[in-house]
Amino acid sequence: xxxxxxxxxxxxxxxxxxxxxxxxxxxxxxxxxxxxxxxxxxxxxxxxxxxxxxxxxxxxxxxxxxxxxxxxxxxxxxxxxxxxxxxxxxxxxxxxxxxxxxxxxxxxxxxxxxxxxxxxxxxxxxxxxxxxxxxxxxxxxxxxxxxxxxxxxxxxxxxxxxxxxxxxxxxxxxxxxxxxxxxxxxxxxxxxxxxxxxxxxxxxxxxxxxxxxxxxxxxxxxxxxxxxxxxxxxxxxxxxxxxxxxxxxxxxxxxxxxxxxxxxxxxxxxxxxxxxxxxxxxxxxxxxxxxxxxxxxxxxxxxxxxxxxxxx
Ligand code: 13P
Ligand code: SF4
Numbered sequence: 001x002x003x004x005x006x007x008x009x010x011x012x013x014x015x016x017x018x019x020x021x022x023x024x025x026x027x028x029x030x031x032x033x034x035x036x037x038x039x040x041x042x043x044x045x046x047x048x049x050x051x052x053x054x055x056x057x058x059x060x061x062x063x064x065x066x067x068x069x070x071x072x073x074x075x076x077x078x079x080x081x082x083x084x085x086x087x088x089x090x091x092x093x094x095x096x097x098x099x100x101x102x103x104x105x106x107x108x109x110x111x112x113x114x115x116x117x118x119x120x121x122x123x124x125x126x127x128x129x130x131x132x133x134x135x136x137x138x139x140x141x142x143x144x145x146x147x148x149x150x151x152x153x154x155x156x157x158x159x160x161x162x163x164x165x166x167x168x169x170x171x172x173x174x175x176x177x178x179x180x181x182x183x184x185x186x187x188x189x190x191x192x193x194x195x196x197x198x199x200x201x202x203x204x205x206x207x208x209x210x211x212x213x214x215x216x217x218x219x220x221x222x223x224x225x226x227x228x229x230x231x232x233x234x235x236x237x238x239x240x241x242x243x244x245x246x247x248x249x250x251x252x253x254x255x256x257x258x259x260x261x262x263x264x265x266x267x268x269x270x271x272x273x274x275x276x277x278x279x280x281x282x283x284x285x286x287x288x289x290x291x292x293x294x295x296x297x298x299x300x301x302x303x304x305x306x307x308x309x310x311x312x
Pocket of ligand 2: 063087088089090091118176177178179204239268269270271
């Protein structure tokens, strides 16, 4: 086992070359992982990178549904995830069996089902199209006008998209356990502390928090917002790993993490399960891999591919 952080990093780079691997990392990963990754981005950017890579191994530093999306889009690659238990509360809130039973019980509605990408491959396989926070408005605007929409599993993102598009949708009652921790109280308080600041929030936040924001957008769009904002103080209402990326890309800004009622910032325990040591070990052993039955993969691929086409 390598002795120091420098050894660990150089070992990861050596293994990456030996394995012909690419390291993809989400914006919420710890700084050390973001620093060593080939690409850092949001769910949408990561899906494109995973689909288009020539590398034989995709080391996915994010949560399980993101790595699974990589496998669905590029099944001949070996996809590894540093910690196989890195899940997501939104994925947990919508088991495929429950969605299937709901759709059966409501078959007469002939729902057009739109799933936020934060769900399992089994859920994706039951849907018409997938969306991410970065393209949800576009995808809902392209839904057939004559069919009612069922939006799963994030009710907060769904509520925001309804406001943006004017399209009514039936919402699955799921939520992100991290983003619902931001409250009207906690964000109002930090705004009082920084009266000149602008607020940027992720659409997984509750409506009460969103209404306090100047900008609501995906993690990738937060980078553009912070780079181009004329205002110096920016309150970032999302998971704390985002600050690593933003501080690199917008070093001239005073970036303030959005607090909760209990804490000055807000971590996703799943995103933080990945460590440099685990990244090293998964490149070394090429485990744990992300696998899924081929019939489900094929059925899940169609709505993801449709999303990638529709987001152009
Ligand atoms: P983004 O696609 O905006 O990065 O969101 C992913 C996510 O899990 C937010 O909690
Ligand atoms: Fe899931 Fe929320 Fe963590 Fe994103 S921040 S991975 S939505 S639990």
